[in-house]
Amino acid sequence: MYKSCCFILGFFLSSVQTHAESIQSSFAGESKVFLNIYGFAADIDGGIGYHGLNYQLDQPFKDTLDALDQALMGHLEINKGKWGIFSDIQYVKTEEKKQVYSFPVVLSTKVNLSNFGVYYRAYEQFPNGQGFVIEPTLGMNYTDLKGVLGALGRxxxxxxxxxxxxxxVRLRYNDDSPWNIAAQYTYGTEQTQIAQAYLGYRQKIYTAPVNFRVGYRYVSQDYKKDSFKWDTVQQGPVIGIGVGF
Known part of the structure; x- marks a missing residue:
């Protein structure tokens, strides 16, 4: 009995050590930082409701641009080995310049959609993240909305x-060519869906690797709480530039 217990304990400790070494090896490699600044030319459709006042959104990007007051859009990523963390922010503030009293209008809005997540390189076609790569992700979205709805002087x-x-999940494909492809899809517990796909062209400027990207982004949200509802779809082309450190 004593020998059996010793054998089981030894096997358990050996297994723990093997898994610990495996996890440790997944962090092997130097740390890398990537910063991407982008513009999202989104058309917005859907509806906003609050205390019985409802407004139907059907706003092309041109109208958003005309009313734009402030905007900040960026993506930061830190990678080490097969692991990485990332954060994305999409902040847009608009000020409506016109008054329409016969139906509700949005006079001003501030929309901040940010997230923070972690990913793991679960599959790579070739070593060091080359070829086709699959990376599951987990994280948290934060949405902050502020606005003024107006109708008939109210x-x-x-x-x-x-x-x-x-x-x-994130999907990537890159090789020795400067061209690369990336896509990502996430689904939140409050029904926020974000899907995006990009075609990139990578080259070095001085000693820094720079990646120019064009693509398409889709953001769907359907959030309801008490008398408030935010049921919108934002979609449109994206253009950005990223640099690695």
Whole structure:
């Protein structure tokens, strides 16, 4: 009995050590930092509702651009071995310049959709993340909305924010060619869906690797709480430039 217990304990400790070494080896390699600044030319459709005042959104990007007050869009990523963390922010503030009293209008809006996540390189066609790569992701979205709805001289201030967990997957393909492809899909616990796909062209400027990207982004949200609803779809082309450190 004593020998059996010793054997089982030894096997358990050996297994733990093997797994610990495997996890440790997955972090092997130097740390890398990537920063991408992008512009999202989104058309917005859907509806906003608050305390009985509803507004149907059907706003092409041109109208958003005309009313644009502030915007910040960027993606930061830190990678070591097969692991990485990332954060993305999409902040847009608009100020409506016209007054329409016969139907509800959005006079001003601020939309902040940010996220933070972690990914793991579960599959790579070739070593060091070359070829076709699959990376599952987990993280959290944060949405912060502020706006003023107006109709017939009546104005209602809207302010809501919420967190939600998300899961998803990233797909990449790159080789020795400067051309590369990337796509990502995430689904949140509050029904936020984000899908995006990009074609990139990579080259060095001085000593820094720079990646120019064009693609398409789709963001769908359907959030309801008490008398508030935010049921919108944002979609359109994306253009960005990324640099590695």
């Amino acid at each position: 104005q209602v201030s809207v302010e809501e924010d919420w967190y939600e967990y998300f899961g998803g």
